[in-house]
Amino acid sequence: MWIEGEVVGRVDWNDKLFSLQIRADIQPFIAGQFIKLSQVINDKRVARAYSIVNAPGGDLIEVLAVSVEEGQLSPNLQQLKVGDKLDVSPKASGFMTLEEIPETSFSGKQLWLLATGTAVGPFISMLETDEPWCRFETVVLVYGVRLAEDLAYKEQLLQLERRYPNQFKLVFSVTRETLPEAIQSRISTGIQSGEIQKLAGVEITPQNSQVMLCGNPDMISDTNKILLDMGLAKNLRRAPGQITVEKYW
Numbered sequence: 001m002w003i004e005g006e007v008v009g010r011v012d013w014n015d016k017l018f019s020l021q022i023r024a025d026i027q028p029f030i031a032g033q034f035i036k037l038s039q040v041i042n043d044k045r046v047a048r049a050y051s052i053v054n055a056p057g058g059d060l061i062e063v064l065a066v067s068v069e070e071g072q073l074s075p076n077l078q079q080l081k082v083g084d085k086l087d088v089s090p091k092a093s094g095f096m097t098l099e100e101i102p103e104t105s106f107s108g109k110q111l112w113l114l115a116t117g118t119a120v121g122p123f124i125s126m127l128e129t130d131e132p133w134c135r136f137e138t139v140v141l142v143y144g145v146r147l148a149e150d151l152a153y154k155e156q157l158l159q160l161e162r163r164y165p166n167q168f169k170l171v172f173s174v175t176r177e178t179l180p181e182a183i184q185s186r187i188s189t190g191i192q193s194g195e196i197q198k199l200a201g202v203e204i205t206p207q208n209s210q211v212m213l214c215g216n217p218d219m220i221s222d223t224n225k226i227l228l229d230m231g232l233a234k235n236l237r238r239a240p241g242q243i244t245v246e247k248y249w
Contacts, residue, residue, distance in 0.1 A: 002088065002089065002090070003024055003089075003090045004088070006022065006023045006083065006084070007020055007021070007022055007084045008021050008023045008060065011152075013149065016078075017067075017118070017152055018077075019152065020063055020065070022037075022060065022061050022088060023059055025059065026061060026092065027090060029061075029091075030092070031052075031055055031056055031098070031129050032096045032098065032122040032123075033092035033096070034049045034050060034052065034092060035049070035093075036049050037050055037073070038087040039086055041072065041073070046072045046073045047073070047087075051094075051125070052122070052125055053121040053125055054124075054125060055125055055129050061088070063121070064120070064121045064152055064153075066117070094122075095246075096246040101210050102241075109136060109209075110137065110210070111139045111209075111212070112202075112210065112212065114191075114214070114215070114219075114223060115141070115142070116214075116216050117144075117145060118152070123141060123212070123214065127139070128160075133167060136167075138168075138202055139164070139167060140169040140202055142173060144173035144186065144215070145173070148174050148182070150174075169202060171190075173185060173186065173196075187215075188219060188222035191223055206230070206242055211242055211244070212244045212245075213243070213244070217247050224243060224245060
């Protein structure tokens with residue numbers, strides 16, 4: 001089942017990376033969830049999941065996407081203009097939400113959000129709600145990209161940093177060029193060396209930290225192993241821990 005959505009705005013961050021604002025009558029969603037977008041291309045329906053970037057509420061959904069040359073849907077989405085229509089799933093899905101963080105002795109005082117590329121989307125949605133700021137003493141977002149031009153929503157994140165100066169720690173990681181306000185190492189390398197924790201002024205410990213990872217499988221695999229070696233455990237409903245993961249493709 002699909003409902004009609006209409007593109008009401010767009011932002012082009014670079015020649016491949018873009019955001020779409022879509023008006024669609026979807027059911028209420030939870031920050032961190034994803035929606036499916038679809039088109040019929042060459043008489044075949046093609047659908048892909050995209051995390052919702054905006055906070056819940058209202059009749060708009062915003063997604064962040066990258067056009068992949070060999071992709072079946074993303075090049076078409078990149079060509080959409082304001083006023084164009086596309087199909088949207090009526091209900092969002094996914095468990096990469098703060099609701100999945102246990103309210104136990106493992107809840108932690110610090111929330112770490114580790115993202116690469118477009119996977120920053122669900123974390124931005126969370127950060128624009130009240131929940132992380134009410135639940136945690138400190139919130140750290142580590143946002144890793146290859147090039148500075150890939151830092152979508154950079155100004156919005158800096159505004160959050162100004163809004164919560166004593167609570168929000170923002171760390172940019174740009175691996176393929178030098179940026180004064182960013183480290184030049186992979187997220188896993190920065191966590192392992194302690195460089196990221198030093199910049200944030202916060203240590204990662206089993207007693208105080210909850211860590212959410214969203215992004216490419218290599219980052220997740222490498223960082224997850226490092227966190228396990230640090231004494232953290234995977235967060236499961238039957239066994240609450242400190243590591244919550246969502247692979248982004």
